[in-house]
Amino acid sequence: MCPSRPIPLPLLGSGFYARRFSDLRVMGSSAGQSPWPQFLIFLLMLERLLYRSRASHDFGSLHLFKLLTEARLRNEKLQVTGHLLYFCGRFTQCIEGPTESVDMLWHALQSDPRHHELELLARHEISTRRFAQWSMAFSTYSSL
Numbered sequence: 001m002c003p004s005r006p007i008p009l010p011l012l013g014s015g016f017y018a019r020r021f022s023d024l025r026v027m028g029s030s031a032g033q034s035p036w037p038q039f040l041i042f043l044l045m046l047e048r049l050l051y052r053s054r055a056s057h058d059f060g061s062l063h064l065f066k067l068l069t070e071a072r073l074r075n076e077k078l079q080v081t082g083h084l085l086y087f088c089g090r091f092t093q094c095i096e097g098p099t100e101s102v103d104m105l106w107h108a109l110q111s112d113p114r115h116h117e118l119e120l121l122a123r124h125e126i127s128t129r130r131f132a133q134w135s136m137a138f139s140t141y142s143s144l
Contacts (some may be wrong), residue, residue: 046129047102050122052092053115059086067114068138075135080105083130083137091115096129 002065064086075081080097095105102123110118131137 045099046126046132047098047099048094048096048122048124049102049106049120050092051106051109051118051120052090052095053109053119054117055086055089055091055115056113058089059114064138064140068136072135074105078105081129081131081134081136082135083139085139087141093119094131096131097127 068084071084075095075097078097078101080101082093082095082097085092095102097105102120109115
């Protein structure tokens, strides 16, 4: 029997809800045992965030490579995917992932000294990722 209204998940903090039982994946149980005494719940809710900002200084190839290497490692840990465009001293970035991860990353980006004038262009729930194969895809004018 599926519920007709969202199921609150207080263990995950405020704002986390499952819309259907199929939105939950329960892990940590062996066959024949009830999973509920020792469960971990993973939400499949995804969000996409799009922003742009101005670089604090010109980024050369080496600086961009270092930034991408750090971003890709962090994004893999957070289960975030996306695309970063750097052109004429401006960043435009699309990030996709679990709501909590997108929140953490957005807060970190707002205090990152490598850029300023952050402008949130869009943020919404998604059902599928556009950049599922990329922890961080990258483009510059020369690669467009």
